[in-house]
Amino acid sequence: MVQIADNPPPVEPTPPAAARDDARAMPPASAAAQSIRILPGRAASITVAGAPSADPSARATASLACDRSSLAGSVTQRACAFCGSRVVLYPIADALHLVHGPIGCAAYTWDIRGAQSSGSQLFRNSFSTDLQEMDVIYGGEKKLGAALRELIARHQPKAAFVYSTCIVGVIGDDVEAVCREVARDTAIPVIPVASEGFKGTKKTGYRAACDAVYRLVGTGDTAGIPPASINLLGDFNIAGETWVIRDYFERMGVHIVATLTGDGRVDTIRRCHGAKLNLVQCSGSMTSLAKMLEKDHGIPFKRVSFFGIEDMSAALYDVARHFSAEDPALLERARQVVREELEKLMPELRRYREKLVGRKAAIYVGGAFKAFSLVRALRTLGMTTALVGTQTGDKDDYELLRQMCDPGTVIVDDSNPLELAKFCLEKDVDLFIGGVKERPIAYKLGIGFCDHNHERKEALAGYVGMLNFAREVYASVMSPVWQYTPRRAACSLPTANFQLPTPRAGGAPA
Secondary structure, three states: OOOOOOOOOOOOOOOOHHHHHHHHHOOOHHHHHHOOOOOHHHHHHEEEOOOOOOOOOOOOHHHOOOOOOOOOOOOOOOOEHHHHHHHHHOOEOOEEEEEEOOHHHHHHOOOOOOEOOOOOOHHHOOEEOOOOHHHHHHOOHHHHHHHHHHHHHHHOOOEEEEEEOHHHHHHOOOHHHHHHHHHHHHOOOEEEEOOOHHHOEHHHHHHHHHHHHOOOOOOOOOOOOOOOEEEEEEEOOEOOHHHHHHHHHHHHOOEEEEEEEOOEOHHHHHOHHHOOEEEEOOHHHHHHHHHHHHHHHOOOEEEOOOOOHHHHHHHHHHHHHHOOOOOOOHHHHHHHHHHHHHHHHHHHHHHHHHHHOOOEEEEEEOOHHHHHHHHHHHHHOOOEEEEEEEOOOOHHHHHHHHHHOOOOOEEEEOOOHHHHHHHHHHHOOOEEEEOOOOHHHHHHHOOEEEEOOOOOOOOOOHHHHHHHHHHHHHHHHOOHHHHHOOOOOOOOOHHHHOOOOOEOOOOOEO
């Protein structure tokens, strides 16, 4: 259990006189925000919650442009299809992960998630065929086959995943044939991942990962799996979160067959078709796999979130109700787990809420379900959401966000650093919640930051995760460091006076 200091730091220390004078000398943040221009093609991907349809400046959520390729020149925060597949499959701990492409692709995604393993650490190695110019000319199939045989002989993995990159798609290597041949010679599954980066967005890579891992499903023995059994889909054991969730379900009496893919094992994935229910935590990455399991094996699925008090409790209750026919006492055990956790959590949480009430936050994350949970969790802390956006949301997701958020909340799809800076300044936010790419934006604006992406090192799932989240939000928003920054003025930022370059004759910028 997280211990909290008896004497938290002061809410807002008084800035030194020099800092106050500097801030007064600068133009207001609203002026800086107004000078940041939105690219014309991006206007359709921005809306405002609660805006009347008659307002010409506010677009209806139904027409929000989303789930499409990023606008050229927008500097999207998304990643490529290869990266999408890599982050999904990477936490399978006892598998070999080989990137067939230039060394940069493997380096960029090396240990990209903060996933943890209770056993094998093989997954944390980043292997690459390191394609060079001669490989591009003559093909890289022989190099791939040799690399696979050497690595399998050395590390003895339970399976191997081979990720195709842009170069491989261009030169036309027959990765499927090489994998078949090596699988026959080594007697382990060698699975190609059709993740050529130019194929689409990160979401395209998610689907490629699901197609690849599904080749393992149905190849294992399901004997001994109890009736009240589930799979966890889309939980990646970031900072050990899968272990937190597993503890809750085991205390209820629910058996977890497989986790896909956090702390995952090839053998449990092989038999995951024996579970009676799938819980989809990261809907963007794993919904397609859940649909395949439902279609081919008749396993229903529920979209859940393990972040925040409301969503964590709802997930436990939903599972208990689903299996109530097999075990009528399951619902009462779920209530007992929730009761025990809340008794430990709420006294500590109230202390943070008292200091955070009325503060404003901006959210920009990968999946929409994560955004839903963050809006609810911030509300639990007494905070409001002024800006919320995702990289992979669809129209239904944004409609739900519009209904959840307070009137005036800006909702964006596939945003870029300039847009995020503009709206953070306009809305005068106190906290930015995002990932490693958004951290510099927040700090340059003099805004507190909370890491909610897969690079973080502290568990935010479950009830203990909610306390960790509250502690991090409190420490970020109330940090004394902000007394030394001209907060919200942002005059010193290059974006404050940003103007699009005037094209010269011939199309080159002036």
